[in-house]
Amino acid sequence: MTAYLASIEGKPSHSRRQDAWKAMKAFWENVDPVVVDELMSKSYRATRAVSDSTARYELMQLSTALNWGVDEKKIKARGKTWLPLSPEHEIRHLTRTEFDRFFAEVRAPHARLYVLLGLFTVSRPTAILQLTWDRVDFMRRLINFTPPGHVRTAKRRTVVTIGETLLEALQEAYKARTSIYVIEHGGKPVLSIKKAFQAASERSGVHATPYTLRHTGAVWAAEGGVSMAELAQMMGHDDDRTTQKHYARFSPEHLRSVVNAIEGTSPRFRMKA
Structure with missing residues (x-):
């Protein structure tokens, strides 16, 4: 290994x-x-x-x-591994009440900023931890998560819009910055945010991981009626097939047209009083 x-x-x-x-x-x-x-x-x-x-x-x-x-001829033979069944559409996300409880117990300033970035940009943990201030455009209110020279992979980096809540948090952090990195601690980049999440999870009783924020933001967007095509762009999916697989069912209009077509307008199936 x-x-x-x-x-x-x-x-x-x-x-x-x-x-x-x-x-x-x-x-x-x-x-x-x-x-x-x-x-x-x-x-x-x-x-x-x-x-x-x-x-x-x-x-x-x-x-x-x-x-x-x-x-590579490092070993002569190998045994056979067993794998748990692949869970279908397993999306761990927080309700708004759960998020509030969790966020209230996130104490370090850099961890609180990370949580807001994770929720409001639905970006992947690595992209957030590698973000530098030169890619935060306050004038146009945009964040470019693609660093110079980045080799594009299936996990595409995106450019996202900065909302009001996140803008205020970023402005405060920018004034107090001591590093080129947006998520920093003691003037150094933060390599892992997991311990802060574990501590906040224990204090709040709400289990959350860095990836939970990405799923949470995406689910809230779907619940708000955002199209899968738009959400796919925000999340860095090459097309909306992956997005639909995981998040379409959270949309209030999911399969609504199918149900309406099946029901039609006929009253013949209505229950009698």
Whole structure:
């Protein structure tokens, strides 16, 4: 696994895969690849207090590393991994009441600014942590999340509009800045915001992760009637198929025309008084 991670060091997924391995390492680091099987995979799943999607991601990474090891002749053979079923449309988001409770317990200024950026721009955690002030245009009220020289991947970076609440928070942070980075602490860029989220989750009783904010903003937008095409642009999806898959059902008009067409205007199905 260490060699596999080193082989993908330049790829965008490297950081996330490193974090996954930190969580996996205690269970897997001394296991002979040949003895990996369904029972062992299920035993690992039982040790992880995470969603099925997270456990599936970790076990898929294990399988990928084992395949790489065989291809590169690092190991002679590998066992067969088991994966949890892929959860359909699993979208963890907060209600407005839950968000208020959570946000009230976010204490560090840089963490509070991160939360507002995450909610109001629906941007991915890495894009927010890498954001620099030169890409925040206060005059036109735009944020460009694409850094210079960024290699475009499937997770596209976008340009988003700054709303009133976020504008005020950014202006205050800009006055107090000590770094080129928007999310900073002690004059240095913040590499991970997870601890702040864990602490606020414990204090508020509302579980949230950095990615929860992206889903929350998208769900609120869908509930407000925003079209899937517009939401796809905001979220950096290449088209709205992914957006519709996850968020269309939250729209008040979702499948409304289908229901209306089925019902028609005939009173013949109406219940009698």
